[in-house]
Amino acid sequence: VRIFTLMDESILNAIRERLKHITYISSSVVFSAGDVIEKIVFIVRGEMESIGKDGSVISLSEGDVFGEELLSWCLERAASNTDGTRIWIKRKGLLSYRSVRCVTNVDVFSLSVADLDDVTRLFSRFLGSCKVQGAIRYESPYWRLRAAMEIQVAWRYRRRRLKRLYCSV
Secondary structure (H helix, E strand, O other): OHHHHOOOHHHHHHHHHHOEEEEEOOOOEEEOOOOEOOEEEEEEEOOEEEEEOOOOEEEEOOOOEEOOHHHHHHHHOEEEOOOOOEEEOOOOOOEOOEEEEEOOOEEEEEEEHHHHHHHHHHOHHHHOOHHHHHHHHHHOHHHHHHHHHHHHHHHHHHHHHHHHHHHHO
C-alpha cells in the first residue's frame, strides 16, 4: 500500500496495534452502496470486486485497500479554535458509493473508525501533509471515481458552451 511507504514507523506501529483479522466467505458483501463506511479493509489473501452504482466493476486482490477515503474524512473533521486548540466536529459518516463483495474466501485486516480516530488524533500533523493526502487520493477508487465524474461534468459543460457559441454565430 503506497501510503504506508510514506509513514513513520511509529504511525505504522500504532496502526498495527489496532488492526483486526477478519475472514469473509465467498459471495459475502463487505460494503453496500449507500451504507456508512465503518472501516478500512486491507486485503491479505483472496479476491473481491467493487461494484459501482453504474455497474462498473473493479477487481480487488492481495495488497489492495478499500475504504481508505475514511482516513481523509477523519482528518478533515478536525478543526481549530481561535486559541489554537483542536476540536473535533461530529458529522454523519462517510457513505459508500460502491458495493464490495467477495469473489473467493478473503482474509483481511480491518481498521475501524474509532481506531482510526485514535490514530489520526495522535498523528494528525503528519497525516494531514500534502504528500500523504495525495497518496490517499491517488490510490483510492473512491477519489478516482469522483475525479472522473468531475471531468465528465466539466466536459459536458464545455461542450454545451461551445455548442451554444457555434449555434449563435
